[in-house]
Amino acid sequence: MFDTGVRQFRLALGMAQGRRLDPANVARLVDDALATIAEFGEPGGDVDEITNGPIANPEARLELATVALRRTARRLAAQSPFYARRFTAADIDPAKLEIAGLRTIPVTVKADLIERPRDFRCADVPPYLATRTTGTTGRPAEVWLSRYEMELWPALGALSGVLRNELRPGDVMQVNLSSRATAALHLSAVGCRLAGAGFRPLGIVPPDEALDSLADGSTTILFTCPSYLAELVTAARRRGAAAGDFRLRRITVGGEVLSASLARAATRMFGVPLIDDPYSMTEIAPVNGRTCSRAHQHYDPGMGYTELIDLDTGESAAPGALGTLVITPYFPYRDCMPVFRYDTRDVARRLPDGPLSCEMSGIPATSQILGKADHLLRLPDGEIVSPRRLIEAIEALPTEPWPARYRAGVGGGRIQLTLPAGAIAGYGEAEARHHFAAAGLDIALDLVGDEEASSLRRTRSDLHETTFAGQHALVGA
Amino acid sequence: MPVPIQPIPLWEQTVTELGVILTGAILVCGFALAYFRRIRMERPPVGAFNARDVVFLLVIIGILPFVYGWLPVPLVTCLLCLASVSALHIGYRPLLGRTGIWLGIGLLIGFNIWSSDHLMGTLPGWQLWFAEQGVAVVLIAVAVCNLYVQGGMKLRHVAWLSLGLAGYDVLFAAYYPLTGRLIARYLTHPLIPLVGMRFGYVDYAVGLGDLLVYSLFFVAAYKSYGARAAAIAGGVVVVAGGCATAFIPLLFNFTNANLDDLIPAQSLFGPAAFATYWWMKRHYGRERTMAEYWASSGPEAAAPQVEQAPVSEPATA
Numbered sequence: 001m002f003d004t005g006v007r008q009f010r011l012a013l014g015m016a017q018g019r020r021l022d023p024a025n026v027a028r029l030v031d032d033a034l035a036t037i038a039e040f041g042e043p044g045g046d047v048d049e050i051t052n053g054p055i056a057n058p059e060a061r062l063e064l065a066t067v068a069l070r071r072t073a074r075r076l077a078a079q080s081p082f083y084a085r086r087f088t089a090a091d092i093d094p095a096k097l098e099i100a101g102l103r104t105i106p107v108t109v110k111a112d113l114i115e116r117p118r119d120f121r122c123a124d125v126p127p128y129l130a131t132r133t134t135g136t137t138g139r140p141a142e143v144w145l146s147r148y149e150m151e152l153w154p155a156l157g158a159l160s161g162v163l164r165n166e167l168r169p170g171d172v173m174q175v176n177l178s179s180r181a182t183a184a185l186h187l188s189a190v191g192c193r194l195a196g197a198g199f200r201p202l203g204i205v206p207p208d209e210a211l212d213s214l215a216d217g218s219t220t221i222l223f224t225c226p227s228y229l230a231e232l233v234t235a236a237r238r239r240g241a242a243a244g245d246f247r248l249r250r251i252t253v254g255g256e257v258l259s260a261s262l263a264r265a266a267t268r269m270f271g272v273p274l275i276d277d278p279y280s281m282t283e284i285a286p287v288n289g290r291t292c293s294r295a296h297q298h299y300d301p302g303m304g305y306t307e308l309i310d311l312d313t314g315e316s317a318a319p320g321a322l323g324t325l326v327i328t329p330y331f332p333y334r335d336c337m338p339v340f341r342y343d344t345r346d347v348a349r350r351l352p353d354g355p356l357s358c359e360m361s362g363i364p365a366t367s368q369i370l371g372k373a374d375h376l377l378r379l380p381d382g383e384i385v386s387p388r389r390l391i392e393a394i395e396a397l398p399t400e401p402w403p404a405r406y407r408a409g410v411g412g413g414r415i416q417l418t419l420p421a422g423a424i425a426g427y428g429e430a431e432a433r434h435h436f437a438a439a440g441l442d443i444a445l446d447l448v449g450d451e452e453a454s455s456l457r458r459t460r461s462d463l464h465e466t467t468f469a470g471q472h473a474l475v476g477a
Numbered sequence: 478m479p480v481p482i483q484p485i486p487l488w489e490q491t492v493t494e495l496g497v498i499l500t501g502a503i504l505v506c507g508f509a510l511a512y513f514r515r516i517r518m519e520r521p522p523v524g525a526f527n528a529r530d531v532v533f534l535l536v537i538i539g540i541l542p543f544v545y546g547w548l549p550v551p552l553v554t555c556l557l558c559l560a561s562v563s564a565l566h567i568g569y570r571p572l573l574g575r576t577g578i579w580l581g582i583g584l585l586i587g588f589n590i591w592s593s594d595h596l597m598g599t600l601p602g603w604q605l606w607f608a609e610q611g612v613a614v615v616l617i618a619v620a621v622c623n624l625y626v627q628g629g630m631k632l633r634h635v636a637w638l639s640l641g642l643a644g645y646d647v648l649f650a651a652y653y654p655l656t657g658r659l660i661a662r663y664l665t666h667p668l669i670p671l672v673g674m675r676f677g678y679v680d681y682a683v684g685l686g687d688l689l690v691y692s693l694f695f696v697a698a699y700k701s702y703g704a705r706a707a708a709i710a711g712g713v714v715v716v717a718g719g720c721a722t723a724f725i726p727l728l729f730n731f732t733n734a735n736l737d738d739l740i741p742a743q744s745l746f747g748p749a750a751f752a753t754y755w756w757m758k759r760h761y762g763r764e765r766t767m768a769e770y771w772a773s774s775g776p777e778a779a780a781p782q783v784e785q786a787p788v789s790e791p792a793t794a
Contacts, residue, residue: 041768
């Protein structure tokens with residue numbers, strides 16, 4: 001109890017002063033949290049102070065953000081060749097940076113990372129682990145992480161996971177992500193070790209193999225992407241499985257749009273109360289967003305600064321308007337290859353001004369992520385249709401064509417939607433048009449053969465990994 | 478005309494001391510258990526009492542007498558005042574609310590400081606001072622006992638703490654009489670950690686530390702193994718903490734430099750408490766956690782947290 005207080009004080013002091021935190025200290029706090037839960041069954045009061053930070057007060061939050069942004073910018077100006085040039089070009093003095101003046105610094109885009117990755121690496125930190133984006137939206141970017149980051153992030157993640165009852169001793173986490181997602185796998189493995197949980201990395205293997213593993217009675221947490229979750233639900237239905245066949249208590253997905261119809265089907269099939277759909281991205285880690293019961297996306301203000309920038313003007317999005325998320329992870333949470341004002345191209349809608357009514361009302365939020373900015377459809381009448389809206393409508397078809405495979409464009413004043421024939425098999429084109437019209441979508445439907453389905457929209461579940469038991473094809477025999 | 482002072486027989490002193498110890502022990506143990514059963518203290522998000530805390534406490538207890546002996550008396554009074562206010566605030570804020578707690582603390586500590594300067598000199602004055610002092614110390618002991626036990630202190634921790642204090646008491650009461658010197662230096666000063674009473678020209682008292690250990694042992698036994706174990710623990714407190722402490726002057730002479738009898742109570746209670754814990758562990762098995770205690774003490778205390786399914790707000794783009 002007394003030493004826990006000292007550790008908490010050290011952590012709080014490090015955060016307040018913006019110095020590198022001691023990952024071992026955070027790891028010991030995870031042990032303390034486990035001991036607390038073992039004794040009391042739950043953490044004590046004011047746990048949000050640890051998991052969310054003391055940020056309920058907007059003025060305090062603004063002050064914290066200003067100090068953290070200046071600290072981050074000062075370091076980048078000294079250590080990052082890319083940002084040293086960028087700040088000089090923008091005539092920015094990091095020590096006097098104000099949030100109101102952030103707009104003078106151009107956003108960083110993925111192309112910058114792809115073209116000049118070495119310029120982003122800070123000179124004072126040796127790189128330890130490279131991780132790549134999946135590249136589903138274009139060429140993958142490579143992001144280097146330091147040993148410090150790979151020790152600190154899982155410790156902080158395990159601490160908040162334990163305190164929020166997302167990870168406990170006795171849990172077994174099965175991860176069905178691409179095996180090349182090195183950072184996500186490493187972080188999950190270390191987080192599980194710190195929390196006393198088991199870790200089962202399977203990769204994007206044939207769904208039946210993943211289901212066999214899920215049904216063996218030991219797996220309690222599933223971490224995957226929505227498209228692979230869709231494959232699991234479909235495969236489980238095919239083999240006649242039911243909720244009683246699994247011991248899952250939590251499913252977490254990320255990286256893609258999760259539709260409400262798929263989420264409902266997955267909760268029923270696997271017997272979990274909800275599907276966690278947090279927001280995260282390799283380039284802006286460890287900043288992340290969490291979904292509340294009102295389906296807002298809340299962004300951790302302690303680890304980074306989140307802006308929602310209007311798609312057309314580059315100014316802050318107005319209430320109710322769409323914008324792209326621009327995120328700056330703070331030092332000392334990011335230190336090897338940090339980004340400043342990184343434009344994620346993930347689109348969300350700004351919530352109306354005024355207090356929120358959800359359980360995370362003290363944390364800044366937007367609507368759910370609606371998809372990538374480059375995939376928005378702009379209709380002649382000014383209406384903007386997001387990928388989420390299309391995916392929600394397609395995956396709500398009675399045929400349940402999960403994951404949604406489609407191609408969409410605008411032509412003749414309407415949405416030109418291409419679907420595989422199987423998506424409306426037994427339902428009919430006319431009924432399908434009615435279905436989309438009921439969702440407020442005026443579409444011209446074009447059908448292609450099912451063999452073209454995966455070329456219509458690439459998903460993360462397409463990164464299938466073969467196994468000796470379930471390989472797709474023999475080549476060279 | 479001076480009143481001749483008659484020597485008081487040792488057996489009479491012994492019986493009186495037994496009465497004072499038992500009164501203090503029964504009050505502290507009884508109120509501590511009642512508090513434990515009815516009031517759930519706020520606790521920090523992370524942190525449960527552990528073995529390192531026992532070591533920490535023993536180190537602090539070992540160092541404090543030297544610090545108190547070295548510091549000027551007014552500064553020690555300030556430190557005692559700060560510690561008392563903290564304990565009272567933590568313990569009774571849930572009962573009295575924000576305004577009530579400060580009013581209560583102000584009256585209690587204020588009267589204690591005033592009475593330490595104005596009531597001495599007459600027997601009723603001494604007795605009123607001892608009574609008010611006793612109320613403050615009992616309240617502090619009850620609060621600290623619950624802070625530790627509700628903070629996760631187990632019977633195992635109490636047993637080891639008692640054993641450690643047994644060695645401490647033998648050292649500092651019998652061989653190196655620092656405790657006696659401190660009492661002689663601070664008696665009549667505010668917030669001296671004693672529950673006692675003056676009868677005739679003799680003061681009878683039991684220390685806050687002793688009462689705290691008795692109540693910790695009693696309440697931790699109740700939490701860990703239930704009412705029967707608490708009854709056994711209470712018996713050990715009465716016999717090893719009360720009777721043995723009171724009657725030992727009949728067998729040994731613990732006279733310190735000030736010609737007061739100072740009994741190293743923990744040197745008797747510690748081994749007895751440890752042996753009792755060992756027996757309970759073998760007899761009853763694993764100790765209950767606080768979560769298990771709450772679960773066994775009422776359905777509302779064990780109510781699970783219910784997770785809400787998300788209610789989606791339409792994303793109209």
